[in-house]
Amino acid sequence: MAVAPPQKITTFLMFEGRAEEAMTFYTSLFEDGRIIDVTRYGPDGPGPEGTVVHATFQLAGQRFMCIDSPAKHEFGFTPAVSLFVDCADEAEIDRLYAALGEGGAELMALGDHGFSRRFGWVNDRFGVSWQLNLP
Template sequence: MSQKITTFLMFEGRAEEAMTFYRSLFADAEVRSLTKYGPEGPGAEGSVTHAVFTLAGQEFMCIDSAVQHGFGFTPAVSLYVDCADEAEIDRLYAALSDGGGVLMALGNHGFSTKFGWVNDRFGVSWQLNLA
């Protein structure tokens, strides 16, 4: 088997909510596997032990950490999306920035005719580019 690299997202209780939200935004999206903590823990009952999902054919993994951490997501690592048209970039920018924060407003920044950078409501950073 050849080596494979997959983006792994660690949440603290909102993994399934994030996965559902992301799947609503991208075509060719599905949950491939999902397991949850039961009453025996160690995480909160019903939170995600481990999940694998795809967005636009790209595979991701996520969990709800059973341990509280002193860190979260940072814009130093972001998900980069080349959008096919203006309607797509506008839709994704609006949805992903809703409840999150804007790092770079959607516009012409010289290196791209239309680009925006946001943190979503879960803290995950997204760079959106009009291809």
């Protein structure tokens, strides 16, 4: 059996104090979701103690990285870049749409938009954009 090469391109998410909350939420939504490693700021900073210097987690076989930026910035996430999820069935797309949309914003209602039998697009409560598709 051939071993898959390591993932060359990894999505990197920058938060301002909510990286662990987001990562824990995302890994709870996917069957194989898991936190791989977390490094936290200590009492000497530069970020608030306990926040994430760097973390790696996995969703649906893909690795992601995230941090809590100690620098405040004037930008956040935008729907111009989103995570696209092909769902296995109606139950999965309904569950993910409800969970990811809670406390977030609907960009496209879940339904048949012509290019897919069922599709929905939401920004989650952290501002990350998700396109959910039932092929």
